[in-house]
Amino acid sequence: MRKLQDLTLREKIGQLIMAGFKAEDIDDHVLQMVKEAKIGNIILFTRNIKSARQLYRLNRKLYELIYNELGIYPLVSIDQEGGMVTRILEDATFLPGNMTLGATNNPEYAYRAGQISGQELISLGINVNLAPVLDIATNAYNPVIGVRSYSSDPETVALFGARYTQGLQESGVIGVGKHFPGHGDTDVDSHYGLPKVDAGRGRLNSVELVPFKEAIKNQIKGIMSAHILFPSYEKEQLPATLSSKVLTDLLRDQLGYEGLVFTDCMEMKAIADHYGTHQGALQAVIAGANQVCISHTLSEQLKAVDLIEAAVINGEISEDLINERVERVLKAKADLLDQAKAFVNSSEDEAIKVLITKEHHSFAEAVVDESLTLVKGEPFSLKERTLLIASDPFATSIADDEVDSKSIVKAVRDQIPSIATIKMAVRPSVEEQKNIIDQAAEYEQVVICTYNANIYQEQLELVKKLLGLNLTVYVISMRNPYDLVFIPEIKNYVCLYEYTKNSIKTLIKYLKREISPKGSLPIKNNKSHKTGVSVYIGLAEYSLQDNLRYLEHAKASGAEMVFTSAHMPEMSKDFLSDLDAIINKVLELKMKLVIDVSKPMMENFKIPKGTYALRLDYGFKDDEIVKMSNELDLFIELNASTLSPERMQKLIDMGLNVKNIRVSHNFYPKAYTGLTHEQVRRQNEFFKTLGLDILMYIPSQHQKRPPLKEGLPTVEAHRKMPLDVVIQEVLMLGATEICFGDAYASIDEIKTVAEFDVKEIILPIRLVEGLSDEEIRIINSPHRSRMDESVYLKRSTAYRGKVTISAHNTIAREKYAVTIDNDGYLRYRGELNIVMESLPADPRVNVVGYIDNCEYLLENLKPGTRFRFRVKNK
Numbered sequence: 001m002r003k004l005q006d007l008t009l010r011e012k013i014g015q016l017i018m019a020g021f022k023a024e025d026i027d028d029h030v031l032q033m034v035k036e037a038k039i040g041n042i043i044l045f046t047r048n049i050k051s052a053r054q055l056y057r058l059n060r061k062l063y064e065l066i067y068n069e070l071g072i073y074p075l076v077s078i079d080q081e082g083g084m085v086t087r088i089l090e091d092a093t094f095l096p097g098n099m100t101l102g103a104t105n106n107p108e109y110a111y112r113a114g115q116i117s118g119q120e121l122i123s124l125g126i127n128v129n130l131a132p133v134l135d136i137a138t139n140a141y142n143p144v145i146g147v148r149s150y151s152s153d154p155e156t157v158a159l160f161g162a163r164y165t166q167g168l169q170e171s172g173v174i175g176v177g178k179h180f181p182g183h184g185d186t187d188v189d190s191h192y193g194l195p196k197v198d199a200g201r202g203r204l205n206s207v208e209l210v211p212f213k214e215a216i217k218n219q220i221k222g223i224m225s226a227h228i229l230f231p232s233y234e235k236e237q238l239p240a241t242l243s244s245k246v247l248t249d250l251l252r253d254q255l256g257y258e259g260l261v262f263t264d265c266m267e268m269k270a271i272a273d274h275y276g277t278h279q280g281a282l283q284a285v286i287a288g289a290n291q292v293c294i295s296h297t298l299s300e301q302l303k304a305v306d307l308i309e310a311a312v313i314n315g316e317i318s319e320d321l322i323n324e325r326v327e328r329v330l331k332a333k334a335d336l337l338d339q340a341k342a343f344v345n346s347s348e349d350e351a352i353k354v355l356i357t358k359e360h361h362s363f364a365e366a367v368v369d370e371s372l373t374l375v376k377g378e379p380f381s382l383k384e385r386t387l388l389i390a391s392d393p394f395a396t397s398i399a400d401d402e403v404d405s406k407s408i409v410k411a412v413r414d415q416i417p418s419i420a421t422i423k424m425a426v427r428p429s430v431e432e433q434k435n436i437i438d439q440a441a442e443y444e445q446v447v448i449c450t451y452n453a454n455i456y457q458e459q460l461e462l463v464k465k466l467l468g469l470n471l472t473v474y475v476i477s478m479r480n481p482y483d484l485v486f487i488p489e490i491k492n493y494v495c496l497y498e499y500t501k502n503s504i505k506t507l508i509k510y511l512k513r514e515i516s517p518k519g520s521l522p523i524k525n526n527k528s529h530k531t532g533v534s535v536y537i538g539l540a541e542y543s544l545q546d547n548l549r550y551l552e553h554a555k556a557s558g559a560e561m562v563f564t565s566a567h568m569p570e571m572s573k574d575f576l577s578d579l580d581a582i583i584n585k586v587l588e589l590k591m592k593l594v595i596d597v598s599k600p601m602m603e604n605f606k607i608p609k610g611t612y613a614l615r616l617d618y619g620f621k622d623d624e625i626v627k628m629s630n631e632l633d634l635f636i637e638l639n640a641s642t643l644s645p646e647r648m649q650k651l652i653d654m655g656l657n658v659k660n661i662r663v664s665h666n667f668y669p670k671a672y673t674g675l676t677h678e679q680v681r682r683q684n685e686f687f688k689t690l691g692l693d694i695l696m697y698i699p700s701q702h703q704k705r706p707p708l709k710e711g712l713p714t715v716e717a718h719r720k721m722p723l724d725v726v727i728q729e730v731l732m733l734g735a736t737e738i739c740f741g742d743a744y745a746s747i748d749e750i751k752t753v754a755e756f757d758v759k760e761i762i763l764p765i766r767l768v769e770g771l772s773d774e775e776i777r778i779i780n781s782p783h784r785s786r787m788d789e790s791v792y793l794k795r796s797t798a799y800r801g802k803v804t805i806s807a808h809n810t811i812a813r814e815k816y817a818v819t820i821d822n823d824g825y826l827r828y829r830g831e832l833n834i835v836m837e838s839l840p841a842d843p844r845v846n847v848v849g850y851i852d853n854c855e856y857l858l859e860n861l862k863p864g865t866r867f868r869f870r871v872k873n874k
Contacts, residue, residue: 001337002071004327009319011070012326013308014038016285018077018262020295024050026061029298034069037305041075042066043295044126045087052091052124056351059125063344072333073340075174075291077128077262080117083498084479085148091352092120093360096367098133098160099481099497102150103371103519107163110150113367114164116360118171123354125343127173127336130224130262132164134177134211135184137523140454141760141866144191145184146480147497151522154210161211162218169221172339174332176222176262177215180251181233181240182208183226188864193787194239194270196229200736201691204232209255216257221332223251224262225289227270232688238287239270242280247288260332261288265295266304278303282311286321290328368502372510373519375484377492380474380511383444386419388412388511389436389462390449390478391426393499408449408478411504416511419447426451427458429802430777437465445472447511451499454482457782463487478503481523485757495521529731531754532561532594532695532739534705534712537582538575541706542743547578548585550744555589557747558754561695562586563739565596566605567617583608594637594664594695599624613637613662622651629657640694641666641675641714645686663687664695667712667741669705674716677733677856684734695737696730698723698753702746712741721853722764723749724870727756729856760866761857763834765818767849767871774803775820775848778832779869787863794834794861803830809847813839816858818849818869834858 004012018041021029033039042062049055059076066074078087083097093116101110114132121129136157137149150160165175181204186195199208212223225241233250234243241247241263251257263284266272271280281292281304294301311317333340390408409423420443422436440446446466453459464487466473474492477483481495494510494517496503509515533554535547551562564582566575579595586593592612597605599619607614613635616625629636638648640663652658665683668674680696687694698718699711711719715733718726730738738753765779783796805822813819817835821828824844834851836858849869851858861867 010309011038012322013305015040015326015329016292018043018291018293019301022047024048033301034066037302040066040070040072044078049088052352052355056124056348075128076126077130078126079130081131092355093364094502095364097147097498098150099147099522100368100371102160102522103373105520107159109367110160111163111167114167115171118168118173120355122172123351129168129173130176132161134161135182138185139187140482140485141187143455149184152524154207158211158214162214165220174221176224177220178224179226180212180223191268194274200688201232202693216255221259222262224264227264227268242283242287244287260290260328262291263289263293265293267296278307282307286317290325365502368506369515371519372506372517373495373521374517375493375495375521385444387440387443388419388447389422389424391424391451406501406504408504411508415508427456428462433462441469447474449476449478450483452479454480460486530560530737531558532563533559534563534741534743536743537564537578544578544581551585553747554750557750559750561592563594567598567601583610626654626656629660635660635662637662637664640664640683662693665714667697667714669708669712671710674713680733688734693736694734695739696735697739697741698726700740700742700745700749702749703744704742723752724762725854727753728758731758732860760868761861763851763854763869764872765849765851765869768809771848778820782868784866785861785863789863792837796832799830800828805829810841810843811847812841816851817847819845820848822846
């Protein structure tokens, strides 16, 4: 095998490119990219694979071609994740996907899956598996990760990912954890757009990065970058793949990773549409990538090599940088050299023998059986008049493949003919839903198999209609298990986590009552925020017993934090004994106590044991703050409303221990003294770059603190605003913790904050009278704002041209009116718009409602954002 010093500059650059092609055999594309561009690594897709034998022969030819041309064997990679992302569909073991493994609660199954995958891939000459997915399933709207994740719990993902990687790499295949630093909390597929994760460094470190840190600790050899913006790490408009702050400063320097950095495909629209594929390839190498993936287009592959070569020749980047990137590739290939030699000297029959091992296939089927999960209700029981409704499988993202030509409907017809069946579209139209409902009404019970209903929500509409019938409904999810998030009233809910030939077998066995559900749901509610309440000690209006009862109610309602002040002028002198009782109760309830203190009262104040944080109000000098941050065994909470970036930087330069720092805003008892949205946003953006938790206060409408009783918000506009709007705005402004400034908030208020999950914007709407059923249905449906928005209208992507809408209430369109285009607008009929600038009347446009007191939400409803309406006057 040739050494670095033996390679030309172009040959070195070719070692940094991982290229794909369309054929099932060596063709002109392959010859040109190897001979002209000196590309030394391959990525394979289903399009390249007809059978295992053909794949073996193809890889033998690729090894021979690339070795003869370059003197170095190739890295040959594939996305053989298991489940819905499986490239080798025939002959090889069809292994379960990640969430299927996660639902078994058995990490040893992940180890065995990795081991089997590695054994089979290496026998075919594939030495890199672009797996496991280490993203965390924290977003019910994620269109591309979902069941490709093991769980919504970071520790579970870390454990299963580490065990899978160990099995894979022990078999001789490089494992590649993806998508760094985390693709789980997005609602945009980077194949089609450029996602953004706004989480602060604290959240990313405690959630998204956990599986990657564990993978690095366990010597994973590859990590793939995500085409996602992470402003907490990279202030420029650069996704992780193109950011040296992410790939070098974070991944290499902070996390200590020494393996290969792979990019996701540079032809994905997140890169191609915003930066350009070959231009992005150059930037990725500069940022720290060792394997730049260009999966499809020969011209882009050639341009990338040419551009990187020109950048070195012109002095834009140094050859030393190229050498550093290539050295890691050559080291990885040297470690694989014995396997490469074994493969080129192996026989086809020997390779195929590994793939047809009966134990491998039995293992895969058994894992899917064990993953079957009864989430809610009763197990299925067959009755005489039973109807099953299901769609056929298909690829829902470019990451997927058409995994199986079989369908549930066909399998049920063949194996349980007593069950009637209906094949539905994955997006059943209104007419199709009506026909299904009409037929379902004739049965005792219905089984409906949903497929990514969190994305294709027409299925959820059908489920709701079925629940309205006088019959038993069983909902069985065949992929993303989020149906209950959207329809909590589902009574009987079972989950399988993939629509594959193995899961169809499992489903048939379940319907026949041959197996019972044993799995557990890997998805939990991952809130983006913590909830807090305030208690006030030493005030006549709040007795100690009332405060203690309030804390118990608050804890039971979901509150995690407690704020109290130790320096209010209205407090009685003997408040310390009450404070002790409050602290004991907080510790008993396992909540976190934040005490607001001033410098004068601290002189005679002993910090109570068990205090979570001291909020420093006034009187503290900078050197005192720095000293406290380094000496006290608790958090120091600084005032986010008044602390300037310049002063914060000064404190850091003086030695402030940022790891022990939190920030919280003021609340403002006096009307018209609260902050504006823009003031808060500007402050929070700075604190997010430091990875700090940010607390904001909101008022209670149930009971307000005396003596002014005007509410205690951070933002002035929130003083009398509906609670769901306040929560959304506070989270949109970047808060990670929401605390009621007033006491006492009601149980319902606390629960609303604690349970609020902002994955879509909820807009309160005041409807006009006389709306049709079709208009009501459109208003109640989920919406997404168009990417190409107008300054005059926020346009929904749903329903255009699919409905009949009669003209009525075609009046002038006020700012923040909601409209639906009627039949007069022809192909636009049914389109819902939110008016952002007052517009004249149009006979083709019906005004159907108005949105009040939501200016900030509406102005920040960004292109591509999901939203719903909450009807106020229903």
